[in-house]
Amino acid sequence: MPKRPPAPIYIRIDTQEQRSGIPDLLAAMPLVHIEVAPLRVGDYDVGGNPRRVFERKTGSDFLGSLAQGRLFAQLTALRKSRFAPVLLLEGDPLRVSHSQMRPESIRGALAYITAILRVPILPSSGPTESAHLVYAAARQCQVGHAAHGPAAGRRGASLSERQMQIVLSLPGIGPVTARAVCARFRSLHELLSADAAQLATVPGISPARAAALEQLLHASLPPSEGGKAGEA
Known part of the structure; x- marks a missing residue:
């Protein structure tokens, strides 16, 4: 692994x-x-x-x-x-x-x-x-x-814990701003679909940060290298 x-x-x-x-x-x-x-x-x-x-x-x-x-x-x-x-x-x-x-x-x-x-x-x-x-x-x-408690990806992690870990993984998003993000958007789908103007309404996210996040969230994912269809 x-x-x-x-x-x-x-x-x-x-x-x-x-x-x-x-x-x-x-x-x-x-x-x-x-x-x-x-x-x-x-x-x-x-x-x-x-x-x-x-x-x-x-x-x-x-x-x-x-x-x-x-x-x-x-x-x-x-x-x-x-x-x-x-x-x-x-x-x-x-x-x-x-x-x-x-x-x-x-x-x-x-x-x-x-x-x-x-x-x-x-x-x-x-x-x-x-x-x-x-x-x-x-x-x-x-x-x-x-290391000793539930973490993202572990069986013991709750849905809300895994969602919060995803939000915290975004660049420039700390615990306080992450809570503001969760209060602004109802789901990860809504967050991932948000544009820069919507992201900038979150306290703690500047217009420049919002534009960078929009580019990150909306950019195409890189193609897989050597993977076969159906592989995890």
Whole structure:
């Protein structure tokens, strides 16, 4: 059997994270497709079931949120959502030079987050390591999960899962846009028959992308080479 091509990795990133440089680092990694948009919760959505979201904080951010009373409320809301949150902590809050918070209070907050709120903390030395950690998590949640769960073409895959895999295989279509495509078109037949004007009505598909998709979907298939009639 021919070897299956590597699966793409999709990561959704909150717009406020652009200044960190992490989105650019992720976009340069193998097979990664990023989508930068306002996220309702978290800073990085790496998929999985349940969906994992990373809340990124530097050591200074962590102490500021803790001092202002926002940290526990924010993490509690994340914990109660349908997502599985992870706190990505850049730098050691105990080593922030300008902090006036007692070390015992900081350690107590870290213990409360992990032991009581049950939100895992993933330490990072900086943006570069954060990008690699987010990438590793996305790969585990998506590629690793797919390797053990129903995938397109497997007997256990449902009809809707196989349809979604086909939509996601189209160039430039990530998970969010794929859901918009499914909301716009009632069937794959309707999608494959759509022209550029119809495709451009889908949120997330630009006119240029719509024209490229129309050309792809409507072009003649290449002739088979050496195959016999009736062969699968």
